[in-house]
Structures are given as structure tokens and as C-alpha cells.
Amino acid sequence: GASRPRVTFLGTGYLGATYAICYAELGYEVLGFDVDADKIAKLNAGEVPIHEPGLDELLRRNLAAGRLRFSTNIAETAEFGDVHFICVGTPQRADGMGADLSYVEASVTGLAQHLTRKALIVGKSTVPVGTAEWVEQLVGKHTPADLGVEVAWSPEFLQEGFAVDDVLRPNRIVVGVKSEWANGMLYAAHKGVFDLAATEDREVPLVVTDFATAELVKVAANAFLATKISFINAMAEVCEASGGDVTQLAKAIGYDPRIGNRFLQAGLGFGGACLPKDIRAFQARAQELGAGEALRFLHEVDLINLRRRTRVLQLAADLLGRRSGPAGPDLSGTRIAVLGATFKPNTDDVRDAPALAVAALLHKAGANVHVYDPQGMENARRAVPELTYEPDMAEAVTGADLVCVLTEWADFRNADPSHLGDLVAGRRIVDARNCLDPALWTQAGWEYRGMGRP
Numbered sequence: 001g002a003s004r005p006r007v008t009f010l011g012t013g014y015l016g017a018t019y020a021i022c023y024a025e026l027g028y029e030v031l032g033f034d035v036d037a038d039k040i041a042k043l044n045a046g047e048v049p050i051h052e053p054g055l056d057e058l059l060r061r062n063l064a065a066g067r068l069r070f071s072t073n074i075a076e077t078a079e080f081g082d083v084h085f086i087c088v089g090t091p092q093r094a095d096g097m098g099a100d101l102s103y104v105e106a107s108v109t110g111l112a113q114h115l116t117r118k119a120l121i122v123g124k125s126t127v128p129v130g131t132a133e134w135v136e137q138l139v140g141k142h143t144p145a146d147l148g149v150e151v152a153w154s155p156e157f158l159q160e161g162f163a164v165d166d167v168l169r170p171n172r173i174v175v176g177v178k179s180e181w182a183n184g185m186l187y188a189a190h191k192g193v194f195d196l197a198a199t200e201d202r203e204v205p206l207v208v209t210d211f212a213t214a215e216l217v218k219v220a221a222n223a224f225l226a227t228k229i230s231f232i233n234a235m236a237e238v239c240e241a242s243g244g245d246v247t248q249l250a251k252a253i254g255y256d257p258r259i260g261n262r263f264l265q266a267g268l269g270f271g272g273a274c275l276p277k278d279i280r281a282f283q284a285r286a287q288e289l290g291a292g293e294a295l296r297f298l299h300e301v302d303l304i305n306l307r308r309r310t311r312v313l314q315l316a317a318d319l320l321g322r323r324s325g326p327a328g329p330d331l332s333g334t335r336i337a338v339l340g341a342t343f344k345p346n347t348d349d350v351r352d353a354p355a356l357a358v359a360a361l362l363h364k365a366g367a368n369v370h371v372y373d374p375q376g377m378e379n380a381r382r383a384v385p386e387l388t389y390e391p392d393m394a395e396a397v398t399g400a401d402l403v404c405v406l407t408e409w410a411d412f413r414n415a416d417p418s419h420l421g422d423l424v425a426g427r428r429i430v431d432a433r434n435c436l437d438p439a440l441w442t443q444a445g446w447e448y449r450g451m452g453r454p
């Protein structure tokens with residue numbers, strides 16, 4: 001019934017696994033579905049396939065409580081749920097711009113074909129605007145009309161490293177619905193979140209809207225965040241040309257509450273599974289809709305972001321006294337320590353990681369690149385096997401002519417400049433995330449270069 005609907009999550013990747021586990025924690029009876037038998041077996045055995053703080057414990061607790069199960073059986077999934085959340089991936093298409101919706105299509109079709117009673121199918125995956133309408137048609141095609149199966153859309157806003165809290169304590173819930181029944185069902189499916197907030201004396205704002213707006217909220221939020229980061233990186237470029245210091249500039253403008261100081265950290269720019277892909281898919285979709293001009297600035301946002309990578313290459317060449325030819329600098333014969341491979345700290349995720357892209361650029365320029373990352377080694381080695389991977393920071397910097405800090409892990413921020421200085425061949429450092437204290441490193445005899453600081 002609607003008071004305590006049983007919920008399923010289709011796709012147990014980053015999004016679906018986190019949601020399934022957290023909704024069981026909120027007291028719902030939950031079934032997670034995936035076509036990957038290996039993943040399902042692991043989850044049922046209490047093993048989380050991703051690195052996310054706090055998730056392991058919640059998984060084990062809720063498996064033991066009998067509220068949570070995972071299955072590869074779509075008929076069972078269809079039978080189980082009153083509300084089905086679609087959480088499958090929407091990767092970048094091979095053409096590099098639009099989103100690939102084949103997993104959405106496969107999961108919705110598979111589910112719809114097995115439904116035997118009225119249910120609500122809710123999209124959560126990040127999709128091009130218009131997808132919910134298409135899913136509704138797909139469902140109509142694959143379920144008998146008298147079942148009355150309905151569709152809704154409810155985007156998510158998870159940040160890696162904070163995903164558990166982002167699900168249990170979201171800063172808003174957005175639902176795109178077409179009927180009162182769907183609205184009521186989704187309210188019931190979110191009630192656990194509202195109840196938790198009430199016990200903690202918080203409120204979670206609820207935005208009830210149409211399909212298109214619900215779909216757009218997600219991509220608009222990510223486009224805004226990407227733009228904010230590229231804005232400050234553009235200011236870093238101007239600081240580099242004029243002798244200003246972007247870290248002080250960011251601090252000064254961030255005191256204005258209309259601007260705010262978050263997501264205003266200049267450096268190597270944004271990466272990860274969401275922001276880069278989402279701004280490209282958003283542009284592609286706007287183009288299809290005849291609104292391409294409105295999002296032309298996102299192309300600039302992308303370019304500013306990518307220019308940060310070549311800036312690091314340039315700083316490296318400068319510090320090493322290498323000249324740039326038309327094909328970029330020649331770094332052959334140099335040994336470079338790369339600290340950081342993940343797209344941000346406290347994750348093992350290297351998808352679209354600026355750090356790893358820079359490491360590959362340095363390697364391509366001829367440098368002998370030695371990489372260390374506290375959590376991302378396994379994924380990095382798989383993604384860019386041609387680099388040398390070291391077991392710890394000391395091994396990576398030993399004998400290096402230059403050290404590049406490319407992800408702001410606490411281990412690197414807290415590193416001792418004199419200790420590292422004894423290991424390197426030359427005390428030269430590029431701080432691509434502006435996470436070090438220049439005075440400290442300069443005093444220890446290092447030649448220091450940050451991003452957008454003199």
C-alpha cells in the first residue's frame with residue numbers, strides 16, 4: 001500500500017547501490033536489481049562494490065535485518081515493488097556529446113514486461129530532458145493499459161564521498177509527476193527522509209513539478225557548479241597574466257553571500273563521472289531542441305577546464321627549464337613524481353580525473369612519471385597502464401626532478417617539505433590544487449608554482 005511502499009532500485013552501480021542501502025536504513029523493504037550476477041552476489045554477501053564511507057556498515061546491518069536483498073531476477077523485482085527507481089548509468093555516447101540511453105531502455109522495458117499490477121516507475125538517472133516522456137511511452141507499449149502503470153522523475157544530487165548523507169539528508173527532493181496518485185506514491189516513498197529530518201529538527205524542501213523541469217534541475221545544477229569552477233579558473237588565468245593571486249581573489253568575492261565561497265577553488269578543474277559528461281550532454285540536447293545558443297557558454301566552461309591541464313604541463317616545463325616547441329614541451333630525461341590520480345580526494349574514482357590526464361600528458365611529453373595515490377592506484381593502473389605506480393609517497397618522489405600535486409589528499413597537504421626535500425633530486429613543486437602553503441615550501445628551499453598565484 002501507499003503508506004509504506006516496497007521499493008526497488010534497478011541498477012546497483014554507484015547510485016542504485018547507495019540508494020538501496022540507505023532506503024533500507026530508513027526502514028523501507030528494498031530489493032536491488034542488476035544484470036551483473038557478480039555484483040549482486042557481492043552485495044548479498046555484504047560487500048560494497050564501491051568506495052563510499054559508511055556504506056559497508058549500513059549494507060551489513062540492513063541485510064541482517066532482512067529489509068534488504070539483491071537479485072538478478074527481473075520478474076521477482078517487478079513482483080516485489082510498488083515503486084521502482086531506475087538508477088542505471090547514462091554514459092557519454094561514442095560521439096562524445098550526447099547521453100547513451102540504452103541501459104534506461106533495457107531496464108524499463110524488462111521491468112514493464114514483467115509487471116502484473118499497478119506500480120510507479122521513477123527515473124533517477126541523469127538524462128536529457130524529454131526522456132521521462134519517452135519512458136512513459138515505452139512503459140505504455142510494454143504493459144497492458146488496464147494495469148495503469150505510471151511514470152515519474154526524481155533526480156538525485158549525490159556527491160562521491162558524501163553519498164550516504166546526501167541520500168539520508170538531502171538538501172531538497174525534486175519530483176516530476178503527472179498525477180495525484182504518482183505524487184502520493186512518491187511522497188510515501190520519500191517519507192522516511194522527511195521523518196528523519198523531523199527527528200533532527202530539520203526540514204527537507206520538496207519541489208513538485210513537471211517532467212521536463214525535474215529532468216532539467218539536475219543538469220542545470222551541475223552546469224552551474226561547473227560554471228562556478230570554470231569562472232574561478234578563468235580568473236586564475238587572468239591572475240597568471242597580471243600577477244594577481246586567485247586564492248585571495250576567491251576569498252574576497254566569496255564573502256559576498258550572493259556569490260558564496262564554495263566551489264570557488266581554482267586549480268586543476270573539475271572531473272569525475274558527472275560534471276564533464278553532463279555539461280556536454282546538456283549542450284547536445286539543447287542543440288537538438290533548437291536552444292543551442294543558450295548553452296554555448298558551456299563549451300567555454302569546458303575549454304577553460306581543459307586548459308588547466310596544459311597549464312600544469314607548462315609550469316612543469318618552466319620549472320625544469322625545458323622549452324616548448326609547437327608540439328608542446330619536451331620533458332624527456334626528466335623524472336616527475338605525480339601525487340594524486342583520483343578526480344578529487346577521498347574517493348578511488350579516476351573517471352575523467354584531471355590528475356590522471358595530466359600524468360598522461362607528462363608521460364607523452366617524454367617524462368618518466370611515477371604516480372602515487374592513497375586510494376586510486378588500482379583504478380589508475382587499469383586506466384593508464386603505461387605509467388609507473390609506486391606504493392607510497394616517499395617512493396614516488398625519490399629521485400624526482402619535479403613533484404606535481406594533482407589531487408588535494410590530506411596526506412599531501414600535510415606532507416613535510418624538508419623530509420620530502422631530502423628524497424628528491426631537485427626541490428621543484430607544482431601545486432595544481434593550491435592546497436599547499438607556498439611560504440612553508442619556499443622556506444624549505446623548494447621552487448613552488450601554484451595555479452593563478454604569483
Ligand code: UDX
Nearest residue numbers: 157158159160229263264265269270271272274343344
Ligand atoms: C558532482 C555534484 O557535486 C553532485 O551534486 C552531482 O550529483 C554529481 O556531480 P562529484 O562528481 O562527486 O559530484 O564531485 P564534486 O565534489 O562536485 O567535485 C567535482 C569536481 O570539481 C572535482 O574534480 C573537484 O576537484 C572539482 N572542484 C570542486 C574544483 O576544481 N573546485 C572546486 O571549488 C570544487
